[in-house]
Each structure stands twice: as C-alpha cells, then as structure tokens.
Amino acid sequence: MIGRSLRFKMTTIGKCSSIYRTSPEFDLPEPSSGKLGFQKLPACNCRGKSFGFSIFGTEVKTSFVAPLSAIEASRKAHVNGKAENVHRTGCDSNDDMRINDCHGFSGDSIPQMSTIGNSTNIVWHKCTVEKCDREELLQQRGCVIWITGLSGSGKSTLACALGRGLHARGKLTYILDGDNVRHGLNRDLSFRAEDRAENIRRIGEVAKLFADAGVICIASLISPYRKERDACRALLAEGDFIEVFMDVPLHVCEARDPKGLYKLARAGKIKGFTGIDDPYEPPLKSEIVLHQNRGLFDSPNDLADTVISYMDEKGYLNA
Ligand SMILES: Nc1ncnc2c1ncn2[C@@H]1O[C@H](COP(=O)(O)OS(=O)(=O)O)[C@@H](OP(=O)(O)O)[C@H]1O
Numbered sequence: 001m002i003g004r005s006l007r008f009k010m011t012t013i014g015k016c017s018s019i020y021r022t023s024p025e026f027d028l029p030e031p032s033s034g035k036l037g038f039q040k041l042p043a044c045n046c047r048g049k050s051f052g053f054s055i056f057g058t059e060v061k062t063s064f065v066a067p068l069s070a071i072e073a074s075r076k077a078h079v080n081g082k083a084e085n086v087h088r089t090g091c092d093s094n095d096d097m098r099i100n101d102c103h104g105f106s107g108d109s110i111p112q113m114s115t116i117g118n119s120t121n122i123v124w125h126k127c128t129v130e131k132c133d134r135e136e137l138l139q140q141r142g143c144v145i146w147i148t149g150l151s152g153s154g155k156s157t158l159a160c161a162l163g164r165g166l167h168a169r170g171k172l173t174y175i176l177d178g179d180n181v182r183h184g185l186n187r188d189l190s191f192r193a194e195d196r197a198e199n200i201r202r203i204g205e206v207a208k209l210f211a212d213a214g215v216i217c218i219a220s221l222i223s224p225y226r227k228e229r230d231a232c233r234a235l236l237a238e239g240d241f242i243e244v245f246m247d248v249p250l251h252v253c254e255a256r257d258p259k260g261l262y263k264l265a266r267a268g269k270i271k272g273f274t275g276i277d278d279p280y281e282p283p284l285k286s287e288i289v290l291h292q293n294r295g296l297f298d299s300p301n302d303l304a305d306t307v308i309s310y311m312d313e314k315g316y317l318n319a
Pocket residue numbers: 150151152155156177178179182191195196197199200220221222223224259261270271272273274278
C-alpha cells in the first residue's frame with residue numbers, strides 16, 4: 001500500500017499525542033516489516049546538521065524528515081538571543097510539522113517559561129526548517145554586513161553597490177539603511193545618545209532575523225558607539241557579523257556634504273551632529289576597513305568588489 005497514512009508517525013509522550021508528518025513529496029513504499037524504518041543518516045551538508053531516512057536500505061536524502069531527528073535532538077531555548085540548553089515542553093516536539101498540538105497542560109507538563117526584558121512567560125518555539133536549510137536553498141550564508149562611518153562617508157552608496165554586485169551574482173540581499181529605517185520602524189527615535197543606541201539595537205535585531213532567514217543583510221547606519229555595535233555582533237554566531245568601517249576623514253565627509261547637514265551643524269542649526277558635536281567611536285577590530293589610498297577613494301563599485309572578494313574567500317557566497 002502506498003498511502004498518505006504512511007506519511008504520518010504517531011508519538012505519545014506523557015499525556016500528549018502528536019502526529020509527525022513525513023514529506024508529502026515522497027510516496028513511500030510499505031516496508032516488508034510493516035514498519036517504517038526511520039533513522040538519522042547524513043543527508044544535507046548543513047554544517048554538522050544531518051538527517052535523512054532509509055527505506056529498505058535505500059537512503060533518502062532530504063531534510064524533510066527533520067521532525068524525526070528533532071525528536072532525538074536536544075532542545076535549545078533562546079534566551080537573550082543566545083541558544084541555551086534544554087527547553088522541555090509538555091509535548092515531545094516543538095517542530096512546526098506537528099499536526100496534533102498539545103493542549104491542556106497538566107502540572108507535570110508545563111513548558112519552561114522565560115522572562116526576557118518585560119516579556120514574561122514566553123516560550124521559544126523552534127521550527128524544523130532552520131537557517132542552514134534556508135542557506136542550502138539560497139546557496140549562500142545568511143550574515144550581516146554592518147557598514148559604519150560618519151555621515152557622508154559613503155555608507156549608503158556602498159550598501160547599494162554591494163546589493164547590486166551580490167544580486168548580479170544571484171545572491172539575496174536586503175539593505176537596512178539608518179535613514180530609511182528611521183522613516184518607519186525607528187521613527188520614534190531622535191539623535192540623542194539613548195535613541196541612537198536603541199536605533200542600533202533594533203537594527204541589529206532586525207538584521208539578525210534577516211541573517212537567520214538566510215539573507216545577506218547589509219546594515220548601513222552611522223552606529224557611532226562601539227559598545228552598541230559590539231552588542232549587535234554578539235547577537236550573531238561567530239563569523240556572521242562582518243563589520244565594514246568607512247574610514248573617511250571628517251574633512252572629506254564635510255567637503256562632500258551632499259545633504260548640507262554639516263553646514264547646518266557648523267552653523268549651530270543642528271545640535272548633536274556626529275563628528276561635529278557628537279562622538280563617533282571608530283571600530284578597533286573591523287573585518288574590513290575601507291580608506292583612501294594616496295588621497296583618493298576607490299569608486300563605490302571597487303569598494304563593493306573588495307567586500308564581495310572577502311565574502312567569496314571566506315565562503316559566504318556558498319551554502
Ligand atoms: N544629529 C545627527 N547626527 C547624524 N546624522 C543625522 C543627524 N540628524 C540627522 N541625521 C541624518 O540621519 C542619518 C543618520 O541616521 P542613523 O540612523 O544612521 O544614525 S545613528 O546610527 O542612529 O547615529 C544621517 O544619514 P547619513 O548621512 O546617511 O549617515 C543624516 O542624514
């Protein structure tokens with residue numbers, strides 16, 4: 001019999017019954033034993049993640065049986081953006097392919113709650129399609145290219161050139177530009193120190209989501225404070241945050257002054273302008289520093305190529 005019912009596996013753990021669905025893409029032949037033999041096998045090369053199953057000794061390479069490996073996998077709770085160990089819920093799976101959800105928790109099956117900031121009694125819900133699966137699909141590594149520098153240093157121009165260059169290579173990117181994000185999500189923020197810090201934090205969190213989606217997220221904002229930039233770096237896994245410092249002297253930025261803001265700041269019409277009467281803390285350990293050579297700055301496309309070469313060398317442009 002080849003039927004849909006074969007694609008479900010019932011699991012009862014404690015008081016919770018769940019059905020795990022295998023891939024609808026596969027018509028599975030009934031094994032002679034009458035039982036489906038699921039086991040963990042190396043399948044996709046998801047940086048250490050391996051799952052698959054065999055039918056009559058034939059290995060089926062797919063990530064679609066992840067719920068089964070999820071049953072066996074140790075659980076991780078995400079607290080303050082960091083993975084922490086063992087997060088037991090009343091049901092045996094927190095995967096997204098569960099069909100029968102677990103309702104009516106009794107005393108011994110209450111999920112472990114977390115308190116994050118002002119959010120109390122929250123539980124991290126983990127899905128079986130993970131970052132590495134999306135990266136496999138997109139054939140790239142989800143990461144954040146964080147471009148920092150003074151106003152007028154060329155951040156937005158580089159972000160666009162980089163977006164174009166990567167797009168032309170078939171890579172999915174998204175730009176989070178400080179100016180643009182302040183038109184929406186961060187419209188409530190001013191340029192006071194605490195608001196700039198919050199601006200950086202929010203963009204860091206959004207960038208992290210994009211990276212988790214497998215996207216190459218290009219964040220381009222002044223982000224003048226080292227501590228806040230480093231906090232954004234710390235949100236991501238090692239290597240997923242690439243800081244690009246636009247090392248352009250203030251006098252060059254001021255000479256460019258495409259929006260006339262330096263002029264206004266010098267005239268005292270804008271208070272707390274970065275580089276004039278507000279601090280900019282240059283990074284100490286950026287992955288990439290872009291600066292002038294013999295008084296000349298490379299073209300935006302050449303600068304973008306420098307970043308793309310770095311990404312290529314380090315393997316960000318493959319899954
Ligand atoms: N006081 C003050 N200081 C610096 N910049 C100012 C200020 N007021 C307005 N602007 C305009 O806002 C843009 C910077 O926004 P960001 O979100 O990148 O700034 S920050 O990271 O929160 O410091 C910045 O854009 P860029 O020139 O593209 O950097 C300016 O156009």
